[in-house]
Amino acid sequence: MRRLLLIAVPLAIAAAVFGASRSSGSDSADDTGTGVITFPLSLYVVHEADDTNGTSLSSQRTEEGVRSIAARVGDIWSVAGISFDPVTVHTIELPRDIVADLISGDAGSFLDGDGPGFTVPEPGAINGFYLAFAGGANGFTPRGSRVFFVADESSVHDERVSSHEIGHILSLEHALDDQSRLMFSGTNGMGLTDAEISIARDVAAGIPGATTASGSESDDGVLRLANQGGSDEGHTPRGFAGMGTGLFAGDDLNPNFPDGDGVQTFLTFALPPDLGDPTVALLTSDSLEVSGTPFDDLGPLRAESVSYVDFGPDLFDEIPDGVAVECSRVGEHGLTCDVTDAVVADISNGQDVTQFRLRFDAADDGDGAQDLAAFFDSDPNTNRPGLFTLELFP
Numbered sequence: 001m002r003r004l005l006l007i008a009v010p011l012a013i014a015a016a017v018f019g020a021s022r023s024s025g026s027d028s029a030d031d032t033g034t035g036v037i038t039f040p041l042s043l044y045v046v047h048e049a050d051d052t053n054g055t056s057l058s059s060q061r062t063e064e065g066v067r068s069i070a071a072r073v074g075d076i077w078s079v080a081g082i083s084f085d086p087v088t089v090h091t092i093e094l095p096r097d098i099v100a101d102l103i104s105g106d107a108g109s110f111l112d113g114d115g116p117g118f119t120v121p122e123p124g125a126i127n128g129f130y131l132a133f134a135g136g137a138n139g140f141t142p143r144g145s146r147v148f149f150v151a152d153e154s155s156v157h158d159e160r161v162s163s164h165e166i167g168h169i170l171s172l173e174h175a176l177d178d179q180s181r182l183m184f185s186g187t188n189g190m191g192l193t194d195a196e197i198s199i200a201r202d203v204a205a206g207i208p209g210a211t212t213a214s215g216s217e218s219d220d221g222v223l224r225l226a227n228q229g230g231s232d233e234g235h236t237p238r239g240f241a242g243m244g245t246g247l248f249a250g251d252d253l254n255p256n257f258p259d260g261d262g263v264q265t266f267l268t269f270a271l272p273p274d275l276g277d278p279t280v281a282l283l284t285s286d287s288l289e290v291s292g293t294p295f296d297d298l299g300p301l302r303a304e305s306v307s308y309v310d311f312g313p314d315l316f317d318e319i320p321d322g323v324a325v326e327c328s329r330v331g332e333h334g335l336t337c338d339v340t341d342a343v344v345a346d347i348s349n350g351q352d353v354t355q356f357r358l359r360f361d362a363a364d365d366g367d368g369a370q371d372l373a374a375f376f377d378s379d380p381n382t383n384r385p386g387l388f389t390l391e392l393f394p
C-alpha cells in the first residue's frame, strides 16, 4: 500500500484545533458589542489518498458545492453578526485509515495525528471537513475542538448541518424545546436566541484570528442580516385563510384560490442588541424568480413596515395598509428596497425584530394568468435565511 508524503507541515491543524483558549461562556451580553466578528473559515472535501484499494471512501462533493454551502452558512450566522472571511475551500487527501475512522464517526486518529500524518492547507479558525459518511449522523464536532465533520447525505439541509456544527464549536448546546432553532437536533430550524447569539459572539471574539469591526469606524462596516427563514415568515393570500412557507407576491398563485388572491410575503429580521441607527437600510434579494408579468400588470412591488407576533393565515386582513416603499429590480434576479425609515423607527422603538410585508399595488389584474414574484433557491415552497438580506450601512 502506497503512503503519500504529506508530512511537510506537521499537523498545522492541531494548532487550530487546540490553540483556542476555551471559553467558559460569559455572563455578559455586552462584551463584544454589536460589531461584526470576522474570522477565517476553511472547508475541505475529504478524499482518501490511496484510491487504488477497492471501494472509495472519498466524499462525492465538489469544491463548488462546498463553496455554495459556505455562502449559505454565512447568511445564517450573519444574524448573530458573525462573518467568515476569508473562506477557503480545498480538496484534501487523507490516509485511508484516518478517513475510515472519520466516516465511522471517530475523529481520534485525525486529531491525534498518529499514523502517517497529513498537511492541512490554509487552516482557518474553524475547519470543516466534508466526508462520505459521518458515523451515521448528519455531522459531528469533537468536544473542545474547532473542527467539524459533515456527511455527504444528510437528513436536513446541508447549510443547516454545517451551521449547527459551527454552533457547537461556538459553545452552543442542543435546544430541546423548539424545532425552529438552529441548535435543535435533526431539523431544518435556523433560529438563534438572543442568549445563543451572546454566547456564540463571546466565543467567536476569543478565537485566534478573529477581528471585531467597530461598525462606525470600519470601511466595511455594513451589517448584513439574513431574514429569519423560520415560522415567522411566509405568504398569505387576500381575503381567505391560507398560508404557506414559500415567499411569493402576486396573483393567481393557485388556480383553486379565488380571483384577486393578491398573495403577500411577510419577512422577519432579528435586530442585534444595542444597534446604532444605520444611515441607509436596504432590503435586498438576489433570489427573485418571476412568473408571468407581475411588474407590468400589478404595479410596483412594495416593501411595507409591519409588526406582528405570529405569522398566520389571517395576517393579510389584520394588518392595515401603511406606507410602503417601492422596490427596484436589479438585473434578472435582484431586488432592492430602501427601508431606512422603517428600520430606524424600529430601532428607536427598541424592537428586537424588524418586519416587512411585500406586496404589489394591485391584488389582481383580472387576466386569469399567474403573475408572481417568488424568492427561492431550488424549491419555491420552502423558505430559508438569506433569501433576503437587510443591509445596514453605518
Ligand SMILES: [Zn+2]
Pocket: 164, 168, 174, 185
Ligand atoms: Zn448537534
